[in-house]
Amino acid sequence: MSEAAPPRRALVRRFRALPLRSRLALLVATAVAVAVAAVAVACWFVTRIQLEDQLDDSLRNAKMDNEPMRDLLTSCLSGGQLPAQEFPGQYTVQIVAANGSYCTAPNTTPVPAQPSDVDVAAGRKTDALHTTENNDGKDMRVYTRKLPPVVSSGQANNQLAVSVARPLSEIDAPLSTLAWVLALVGGIGVVGAGAAGLWVARAGLRPVDELTEAVEHVARTEDLTVRIPVDGEDEIARLSHS
Incomplete structure (x- = not known):
């Protein structure tokens, strides 16, 4: 002073x-x-x-066709080649399992699964919304929900979730x-x-x-x-x- x-x-x-x-x-x-x-x-x-609310709403309302999702799930579970279908927009789509493993749709950079994503896959939470970095170090906004039964077909008692993500650069710019x-x-x-x-x-x-x-x-x-x-x-x- x-x-x-x-x-x-x-x-x-x-x-x-x-x-x-x-x-x-x-x-x-x-x-x-x-x-x-x-x-x-x-x-x-x-x-x-x-802008963040609009981005979150777009993630919650993202429409994923069942056929590409089933192809992605089948390839992830069998370890085969990922399907060639691309998902709409700038979304990064991933299948997340209850054991923490994840499988990313083609032509997109993987986003490491977070504990909240695993909780959704295991059924401990209904959904999750968070921000994290992908493998390229870019900030991503991620929304995770339970994989629909029409897609999972009872695989592993449906211990699976689907994550959709978009880069935060869309609002940062x-x-x-x-x-x-x-x-x-x-x-x-x-x-x-x-x-x-x-x-x-x-x-x-x-x-x-x-x-x-x-x-x-x-x-x-x-x-x-x-x-x-x-x-x-x-x-x-x-x-x-x-």
Whole structure:
């Protein structure tokens, strides 16, 4: 505390040494900057939540045809060549067993099964939604549900689950762009607020400047015949009248 106090006091003294017009403009710009930053951060987080919800809904509602799923299951259980069928969209599809093993659809990078996925396969949970990395180190959003009986056909007492995953880069890229746009717009807003604050300070403090000049002239010349301007009924006007 003792080391931080002197710089803080020096900063306060430097601020108080500024002309009133500069202090008012600086305060206006600071207030606007804080407001713009708060709105930008809130906008970014709200957008992220909405995009994540949309991604989660797309995983929950992913439609997988029974035939490709049966082919994948058969190949996974027999250890044969994986089927050539590709699943729709950017989904990574996997069969997860209760023992923790998993088998990934072709042309996609495997995503290591997590304990929550195994719990679904074993019947301890109905579904699971989580974020993890695939074997390439990319962040993936994963939704796991029980493998439908029409696909599993009673294999291993249906101790199986299906995981569908999509890369988080699908929302990270738009969020990164949004962050740059918000930073640019916020910067322009702060600069504009500084200019507006300076203009407001000049316009609002004009009566103060006129009163200051008149009082300084009286103090310098001792000419009591000088009329101090009185305009309006605000505090400056009352002070001028007095």
